[in-house]
Amino acid sequence: MTEKTHNIVVTSSTMSDPASLEEGKTRVQHIENHSTQPRLLSDMIIGFSDGLTVPFALTAGMSSLGSTRLVVMSGLAELFSGAISMGLGGYLGNKSEIEFYRRERHREQMEVDLFPEKEKEEIYDIFAEYEIEREASRGVVESLARRKELWVDFMMKFELELMKPEDNRVWVSAITIGLSYMISGIFPMIPYFIMKDATKALFVSIGITAFMLLAFGVIKSYMVATSRRQIVVGAIETLIVGAAAAAVSYGMVRGLDHATNL
Amino acid sequence: MTEKTHNIVVTSSTMSDPASLEEGKTRVQHIENHSTQPRLLSDMIIGFSDGLTVPFALTAGMSSLGSTRLVVMSGLAELFSGAISMGLGGYLGNKSEIEFYRRERHREQMEVDLFPEKEKEEIYDIFAEYEIEREASRGVVESLARRKELWVDFMMKFELELMKPEDNRVWVSAITIGLSYMISGIFPMIPYFIMKDATKALFVSIGITAFMLLAFGVIKSYMVATSRRQIVVGAIETLIVGAAAAAVSYGMVRGLDHATNL
Numbered sequence: 001m002t003e004k005t006h007n008i009v010v011t012s013s014t015m016s017d018p019a020s021l022e023e024g025k026t027r028v029q030h031i032e033n034h035s036t037q038p039r040l041l042s043d044m045i046i047g048f049s050d051g052l053t054v055p056f057a058l059t060a061g062m063s064s065l066g067s068t069r070l071v072v073m074s075g076l077a078e079l080f081s082g083a084i085s086m087g088l089g090g091y092l093g094n095k096s097e098i099e100f101y102r103r104e105r106h107r108e109q110m111e112v113d114l115f116p117e118k119e120k121e122e123i124y125d126i127f128a129e130y131e132i133e134r135e136a137s138r139g140v141v142e143s144l145a146r147r148k149e150l151w152v153d154f155m156m157k158f159e160l161e162l163m164k165p166e167d168n169r170v171w172v173s174a175i176t177i178g179l180s181y182m183i184s185g186i187f188p189m190i191p192y193f194i195m196k197d198a199t200k201a202l203f204v205s206i207g208i209t210a211f212m213l214l215a216f217g218v219i220k221s222y223m224v225a226t227s228r229r230q231i232v233v234g235a236i237e238t239l240i241v242g243a244a245a246a247a248v249s250y251g252m253v254r255g256l257d258h259a260t261n262l
Numbered sequence: 263m264t265e266k267t268h269n270i271v272v273t274s275s276t277m278s279d280p281a282s283l284e285e286g287k288t289r290v291q292h293i294e295n296h297s298t299q300p301r302l303l304s305d306m307i308i309g310f311s312d313g314l315t316v317p318f319a320l321t322a323g324m325s326s327l328g329s330t331r332l333v334v335m336s337g338l339a340e341l342f343s344g345a346i347s348m349g350l351g352g353y354l355g356n357k358s359e360i361e362f363y364r365r366e367r368h369r370e371q372m373e374v375d376l377f378p379e380k381e382k383e384e385i386y387d388i389f390a391e392y393e394i395e396r397e398a399s400r401g402v403v404e405s406l407a408r409r410k411e412l413w414v415d416f417m418m419k420f421e422l423e424l425m426k427p428e429d430n431r432v433w434v435s436a437i438t439i440g441l442s443y444m445i446s447g448i449f450p451m452i453p454y455f456i457m458k459d460a461t462k463a464l465f466v467s468i469g470i471t472a473f474m475l476l477a478f479g480v481i482k483s484y485m486v487a488t489s490r491r492q493i494v495v496g497a498i499e500t501l502i503v504g505a506a507a508a509a510v511s512y513g514m515v516r517g518l519d520h521a522t523n524l
Binding site for chain 1: 311312315316319320323324327331332334335336338339340342343344346347348350351354355357358361389392393394395397398399400401402404405406409412413415416419420423425482492496499500502503504506507508510511514515518519522
């Protein structure tokens, strides 16, 4: 569990000035927030980044057929499929995480019971990575060896680098991701709801999506970036994702339409 | 970075018998694999779980319009949009992770330089969580205090629980996710390519997808589950995601089709 995909951890301190006078306070929030707010934000980011590209790209592609009705139907079909898939996917992902943690903790518990000396050596090894000699580490090792439960907790975190997942967040995460996807995905479709000309609607949809992608890119980059330059870069990058997906989608449907119409 | 979404870490040891005689060896692999193979596998899982549900659900919905041609066009449009969005999304996600790590390390470096005593206290606090007294911790703390770079590394991992992201994996991850999505997403569409009757094709598509979802569910659960029961549960859960998405998508397109045909 030492690595993540699509999961941008955001803490209050990330958004604060590094030279903040409230350094200490920020740092505290920083740690506290690690397991709560960042998760919510990262779930939203996951939902938004996909919701802002796929529904837009699909409807852009379908618009080349000239029927706003088809665009709306395929768009909504995708929107709900995607939201359910991402939401339930998030739910299952979190549940797997919890299973995995339980299994690994059980293994670790067993090892501490069966091979305590081997586990002690593993603590020495962890500290050795930081050039801490056995003598210096002994105090910590012996102290841990006296408290088995805490010892296992220590190994889980510092040897296996597994963090205890929060069972209660499973559904929150699923709903956050699914809703973020639907909310961000509905905007590019609005033009097709109200306009009759699919091509005109496409241009309005491009405008809406470009604006939302840029805004999202700026916000996202702002939360993780270190400089103004990176904010701009991040915003443009996010825009490129949507543009690339939409262009490919449009070309594909258009090409197929012509090919099958010959 | 202490938590992940959609990221199931899989290690060789997860698949090995806990009572394995090669316990030691497995454990070593276990740790080594944490940052490499699991990431690849989790990227594939992310691509597959979405690729097996959304394209299937969308095409199922569109099939209610009775034209395999429309199904194929919308399906392929979705397939490419989704793959590009997920792939580039993964790319940007990993890049943000790297940015975030750099920023946080810079902060930590600054704190170690400016407030060494405060940072020392933070090490004592980390150990205090495991009921390790100051006396026992002193050796480690003083030893770290003598090596600033390693001290910062230690704080990054043990205080902030941030793991150094691998820059070189950014593209690998993007391609893995995108390809997994396309490969898994193309299967449910095959019937629509070769059959003329959209409804008949739908049933074949359901069969293909159900089989793939179950297989995927079994494999995924096997890699993280602890018991046969969980494997079955996991497989059924994965199947439910696809079924729910497809049903909603079908009902939506069908309903809209009728409503707009009145």
